Amino acid sequence: MIDPTLVLQALVSGVLAAGLYALVSVGLALAIGVIGIVNFAHGEFFMVGAFFAYQLFVSFGIDPVVSLFLVAPALGLIGALIYASTIRFVLKAPELNQMLLTFGLGIILQNLALLVWGGDPRTISGIAYRSIGFQIGPISVGLVPLASFVISLALVLGLYWMLARTATGRAMRAVAQNRIGAALVGLEVDRVYLVAFALSALLAGIGGVMIAVIQSPTPTIGLAFTLKAFAIVVVAGLGNIRGVLFASLFVAIAESMVATLVPNGDTLRNAVFFAIIFVVLVWRSRRVA
Amino acid sequence: MHRTVRTLFTLLALIALGAAAAQGVTIGVLTPLTGGAAGTGQAQRAGFELALEEINAAGGVLGAPLAIVIEDTQANPAVGLAAFEKLMTEDGVEFIAGGFSSGVTLALVESFRTFQPIVMWIGGAVSGIGIDGFDGIEELIGQEDWFFHVHPWDYHNVEAATAFVADTGSQSVALLHEDSAFGGPGSAGAQALIEGAGLTVPLREAFTSTLLGGTGDFRAAIAKAAATDADLLYWIGYDSDVVPLTSQVRELNYNPQYIFGAPPGWPTEFAAAPEAQCVTGLIGFLPNLPTPEAAAFTTAYQAKFGAEPDNYFSALAYANLWAYADAINAAGTTDQGAVIAELEAGTFRSPIGDWSFEPSVVGKHQGFTTDLWLVFQYQDGVREIVWPIEKATAPLVSCR
Numbered sequence: 001m002i003d004p005t006l007v008l009q010a011l012v013s014g015v016l017a018a019g020l021y022a023l024v025s026v027g028l029a030l031a032i033g034v035i036g037i038v039n040f041a042h043g044e045f046f047m048v049g050a051f052f053a054y055q056l057f058v059s060f061g062i063d064p065v066v067s068l069f070l071v072a073p074a075l076g077l078i079g080a081l082i083y084a085s086t087i088r089f090v091l092k093a094p095e096l097n098q099m100l101l102t103f104g105l106g107i108i109l110q111n112l113a114l115l116v117w118g119g120d121p122r123t124i125s126g127i128a129y130r131s132i133g134f135q136i137g138p139i140s141v142g143l144v145p146l147a148s149f150v151i152s153l154a155l156v157l158g159l160y161w162m163l164a165r166t167a168t169g170r171a172m173r174a175v176a177q178n179r180i181g182a183a184l185v186g187l188e189v190d191r192v193y194l195v196a197f198a199l200s201a202l203l204a205g206i207g208g209v210m211i212a213v214i215q216s217p218t219p220t221i222g223l224a225f226t227l228k229a230f231a232i233v234v235v236a237g238l239g240n241i242r243g244v245l246f247a248s249l250f251v252a253i254a255e256s257m258v259a260t261l262v263p264n265g266d267t268l269r270n271a272v273f274f275a276i277i278f279v280v281l282v283w284r285s286r287r288v289a
Numbered sequence: 290m291h292r293t294v295r296t297l298f299t300l301l302a303l304i305a306l307g308a309a310a311a312q313g314v315t316i317g318v319l320t321p322l323t324g325g326a327a328g329t330g331q332a333q334r335a336g337f338e339l340a341l342e343e344i345n346a347a348g349g350v351l352g353a354p355l356a357i358v359i360e361d362t363q364a365n366p367a368v369g370l371a372a373f374e375k376l377m378t379e380d381g382v383e384f385i386a387g388g389f390s391s392g393v394t395l396a397l398v399e400s401f402r403t404f405q406p407i408v409m410w411i412g413g414a415v416s417g418i419g420i421d422g423f424d425g426i427e428e429l430i431g432q433e434d435w436f437f438h439v440h441p442w443d444y445h446n447v448e449a450a451t452a453f454v455a456d457t458g459s460q461s462v463a464l465l466h467e468d469s470a471f472g473g474p475g476s477a478g479a480q481a482l483i484e485g486a487g488l489t490v491p492l493r494e495a496f497t498s499t500l501l502g503g504t505g506d507f508r509a510a511i512a513k514a515a516a517t518d519a520d521l522l523y524w525i526g527y528d529s530d531v532v533p534l535t536s537q538v539r540e541l542n543y544n545p546q547y548i549f550g551a552p553p554g555w556p557t558e559f560a561a562a563p564e565a566q567c568v569t570g571l572i573g574f575l576p577n578l579p580t581p582e583a584a585a586f587t588t589a590y591q592a593k594f595g596a597e598p599d600n601y602f603s604a605l606a607y608a609n610l611w612a613y614a615d616a617i618n619a620a621g622t623t624d625q626g627a628v629i630a631e632l633e634a635g636t637f638r639s640p641i642g643d644w645s646f647e648p649s650v651v652g653k654h655q656g657f658t659t660d661l662w663l664v665f666q667y668q669d670g671v672r673e674i675v676w677p678i679e680k681a682t683a684p685l686v687s688c689r
Binding site: 220 | 331
């Protein structure tokens, strides 16, 4: 007999987890959709954001709620620098070269983190709100997951608004649709790419701060979230930024339900998202055929 | 002519022998310096480096400075295998130390058999004792003359943990475990022993560790444990699981009497985290262990590295290298048979106290067993030893 409380708790946990998934995925979708590059170092931006939040707490006692406003622009700047110094030179190169470059960047960032912070899991220790949960009947809603969901939702919706309503957003959409056409009408394509890549890194940085609160950052923490982000971006459709929110909800709720309702279900989380990718790709290919 | 050639060869052989003697003994170390288990690997490196400094200050091994070559396994079986073969074929070492991760150790078994150096191993705890149809490291190479296992086997860990759990007076235990060669067999053994002690185990549930690709969302497994209302939550996972797991237990309002964790190490800053309060854990060494050996090791470690040895693998690594140095010096040679005889007969120093190799259930040479383990409890930011009673620095307190 399935306990209805567990099912309801799984639903709530899944919805709240979707916020963070969406935040991490939307940055990746932005890089793929606008610049056309699959950024394998995306998870490492996320990891660097987590370590920056940790360091600001350890060195200056800055709470992650505040450091969010420092880490995000810092990651945006790092993203811009990485774009200007490496990515822009391979945009016309074969896709394999682009992937190798971003994969290499990821390894460099991981090893830099290892040099600076070591391999031990790091903990932002003095925050009491990490463990707070609100009881609503038999259901518990964690303060941090709730806050990360609200922030993520606001950022993702803000990004949608920016893409639809601002000149920069419209430029990004134009470049995404037709790079040459956009250049012909006077858009500075390279500048648009730089802004899009910086924005992608900035969003990853915000996700990193959240993860620094939720768990203990290590140099390899980015990989698990990169995999989730790829799954979500595939489900949403490569480059479909608008579909990311719904795909995140779908993946997160499916994972949470399987983890709760199946014995030892937590170990099937990765199987769930790979199964989703498989089904979606097969379904899409049949639809095209 | 023949005499001249013979003399020349003899001279060359003597020069080669002299050069080898001057170079001294080199021990090959395998440990995860990078990757998700790098914290433990770095702790091992610190222990090895401290021991190396002390050994060479005391005259070295066979009259020459001892050397170590450390290779990074990344806690990855394929990388570990390549690192071991490099030590054997390129570095030509005859002695292997270090070790972490049962998965890496299992991958190395066949290669160990091929090269057969002396392997004195401080990681890789998985044994098949109590698990039908499964051969662990103990069954696969425990009876080899050249294999010496320093770290307790997983059933030793579970025996110690179960003895503590029984001493808490708990009636029911919810078991959460990570799902690899570390947590899977360990939790099966734990369930059998806990039930054998007369307690009930209403739940044994697996999760994916953050070390092995999990995102750190353990709410589903914790919600199931909370639904059982067990007195004690017992979890087996890795260091990086500590914060998300303990904070999510509080967040979901699961309030067991005791929370007991068995990761290989604990995050350094976790002691100061509010969710650490009352969490208990198994550990092989703590700087506040009330013995002169522990105090001496802690003082030397602090002087060299500027921090306390908060991962017990640094103490095991220290014991590991000193045992090699003492055994080879006692043998007076690097001949494998002579060194094995000294390792079998000797008593060695360690920060935990004197130790020696004895047979285990299947293995021929087992260093530490159940007696290594201490249970600590986070109490107001300090890890107090609460079990066994004779080593306790504070009484155990309930989380409720």
